[in-house]
Amino acid sequence: MASQSVLTPQSEDFPRWYQDVVAKAEMADNGPVRGTMVIRPYGYAIWERMQSEMDARIKSTGAKNAYFPLFIPESYLSKEAEHVAGFSPELAVVTHAGGEKLAEPVVVRPTSETVVGEFMAKWIQSYRDLPLLLNQWANVVRWELRPRLFLRSSEFLWQEGHTAHATNEDASAYAQRIHLEVYNDFLVNVLAAPTYLGIKPPSERFAGAINSMTCEGMMRDGKALQMATTHELGQNFAKAFDIYYQSEDGQAELCHTTSWGASTRLVGGLIMTHGDDAGLLVPPRLAPVQVVVVTVRDEPEVNEAADRVAKSLLDAGVRVEVDRGRASFGRRITDWEIKGVPLRVEVGPRDLAQGIVTVVRRDNGEKSTHGLEELVGVVPTMLEAFQRDLFASAQDYLVANTHDVTSVTEAIDAAKDGFARLDWDLVAGEGESELNAQAVSVRCLQRRDGSMPVSDEEGDLVCLVAKSY
RNA sequence: CGGGAAGUAGCGCAGCUUGGUUAGCGCGCCUGGUUUGGGACCAGGAGGCCGCGGGUUCGAAUCCCGCCUUCCCGACCA
Numbered sequence: 349m350a351s352q353s354v355l356t357p358q359s360e361d362f363p364r365w366y367q368d369v370v371a372k373a374e375m376a377d378n379g380p381v382r383g384t385m386v387i388r389p390y391g392y393a394i395w396e397r398m399q400s401e402m403d404a405r406i407k408s409t410g411a412k413n414a415y416f417p418l419f420i421p422e423s424y425l426s427k428e429a430e431h432v433a434g435f436s437p438e439l440a441v442v443t444h445a446g447g448e449k450l451a452e453p454v455v456v457r458p459t460s461e462t463v464v465g466e467f468m469a470k471w472i473q474s475y476r477d478l479p480l481l482l483n484q485w486a487n488v489v490r491w492e493l494r495p496r497l498f499l500r501s502s503e504f505l506w507q508e509g510h511t512a513h514a515t516n517e518d519a520s521a522y523a524q525r526i527h528l529e530v531y532n533d534f535l536v537n538v539l540a541a542p543t544y545l546g547i548k549p550p551s552e553r554f555a556g557a558i559n560s561m562t563c564e565g566m567m568r569d570g571k572a573l574q575m576a577t578t579h580e581l582g583q584n585f586a587k588a589f590d591i592y593y594q595s596e597d598g599q600a601e602l603c604h605t606t607s608w609g610a611s612t613r614l615v616g617g618l619i620m621t622h623g624d625d626a627g628l629l630v631p632p633r634l635a636p637v638q639v640v641v642v643t644v645r646d647e648p649e650v651n652e653a654a655d656r657v658a659k660s661l662l663d664a665g666v667r668v669e670v671d672r673g674r675a676s677f678g679r680r681i682t683d684w685e686i687k688g689v690p691l692r693v694e695v696g697p698r699d700l701a702q703g704i705v706t707v708v709r710r711d712n713g714e715k716s717t718h719g720l721e722e723l724v725g726v727v728p729t730m731l732e733a734f735q736r737d738l739f740a741s742a743q744d745y746l747v748a749n750t751h752d753v754t755s756v757t758e759a760i761d762a763a764k765d766g767f768a769r770l771d772w773d774l775v776a777g778e779g780e781s782e783l784n785a786q787a788v789s790v791r792c793l794q795r796r797d798g799s800m801p802v803s804d805e806e807g808d809l810v811c812l813v814a815k816s817y
Numbered sequence: 818c819g820g821g822a823a824g825u826a827g828c829g830c831a832g833c834u835u836g837g838u839u840a841g842c843g844c845g846c847c848u849g850g851u852u853u854g855g856g857a858c859c860a861g862g863a864g865g866c867c868g869c870g871g872g873u874u875c876g877a878a879u880c881c882c883g884c885c886u887u888c889c890c891g892a893c894c895a
Contacts, residue, residue, distance in 0.1 A: 354856070363889070382886065437893065493818055493893065504895075574895065611895050644854050678855040696854055787891070
């Protein structure tokens with residue numbers, strides 16, 4: 349661990365710590381237009397790893413990737429009343445193009461339910477065309493009043509899935525599958541981020557949805573972050589866009605649609621779920637660099653040994669990088685710690701003389717030495733142990749900072765530095781306004797056993813409340 | 818969008834109250850050398866529309882007005 353912090357300590361000023369990490373780990377910069385973000389190579393590499401892990405899971409549910417346009421006719425948004433009401437405040441609208449005023453203004457997509465709906469209506473003829481399972485990786489624009497890198501930028505990158513089904517049961521089952529097998533599986537097993545799985549209360553639902561599911565994570569300051577959401581849209585968009593199919597008995601029937609998304613906000617979630625005062629901590633299964641091989645001295649034998657070590661790890665399928673930079677040893681390892689690379693292999697003349705290298709874990713600073721030839725064998729094991737420990741420690745934090753309470757007043761108090769859990773019946777209605785007045789919101793509803801309800805009308809539910817990003 | 822704070826070199830800051838030659842400091846950067854097992858050191862050097870625009874003045878980083886941007890706290894949202 350760094351003896352002297354180069355970052356603002358979390359306990360001193362958490363928002364500043366976050367910005368320090370984003371800047372010093374070379375993740376992103378502010379763009380020239382307020383709220384826009386330049387994602388730097390290291391930040392983008394992490395996003396690309398997220399993309400590839402989620403994309404594989406999305407495809408295994410049967411969805412196929414496609415691409416819809418950035419520009420949407422303004423009239424499309426208006427077709428679904430709640431949807432337009434929800435989004436109009438944050439729309440960016442193009443009124444001029446080609447040197448002339450446009451006859452109909454064009455909005456920059458804040459999300460694509462409307463265009464996709466229009467084309468679903470065109471492509472779906474019969475029940476044989478269903479389910480129609482689409483996904484796209486794209487940028488979207490939602491004009492933000494209070495932007496923060498990764499967490500809330502006016503333009504961000506995401507994946508948005510859009511599906512159409514013959515029945516509500518099928519739509520609902522598929523949405524659950526996405527939520528559990530894509531999002532939660534990714535968050536838990538790759539991002540090592542424990543979540544509260546639940547449904548949003550009606551007040552927090554996506555504009556136009558009949559049900560919204562969430563994977564709610566807890567950040568190191570006790571605030572909540574919605575890491576991914578899945579929406580059941582019922583027949584709202586099908587009605588608005590005439591998405592009909594002909595059933596087996598020849599009747600025209602309205603489809604049931606879903607939509608679901610996860611964004612570059614996850615990078616912010618990653619930072620705040622695992623980061624410590626020395627910087628970022630990236631779980632090995634996600635890390636674009638899992639092992640950094642650092643030379644202790646700039647000497648030919650050391651450099652050659654470092655290259656050999658890296659080559660052998662690379663051949664074993666480990667994502668590895670060699671650092672034989674000219675900066676001092678201390679400086680270089682501090683920089684890699686800020687970037688959160690899980691394992692550091694130190695190659696120096698003293699160790700080499702004994703035929704060994706030193707391996708250091710980023711999370712606890714634990715050092716161990718290994719023979720050059722046995723390293724390839726132990727590294728994958730150490731990476732898996734690191735992955736498990738990281739999840740376990742985040743899980744402990746989540747549990748330790750979730751307090752069971754029996755009143756809204758207690759919940760507000762508990763939400764100062766964590767989550768509160770209480771009966772939904774105690775909150776629904778007036779309680780929710782009381783919470784909101786204190787900047788606390790209902791993050792999700794769960795059954796008593798922690799599982800995800802099908803609907804908020806189930807009864808006997810509990811809710812998790814917290815301050816949130 | 819409301820309340821607060823702030824914009825001076827890549828980053829962090831001083832200078833502004835009380836206007837007055839060439840605007841400073843630390844880190845970083847460049848060159849050379851010595852170093853290298855936890856943010857190395859010495860010497861030399863480069864780098865500034867003092868956020869932008871206007872005003873006051875003989876003279877503005879400094880005073881006044883407007884705008885932009887950043888940060889914090891809210892409201893709105895992934």
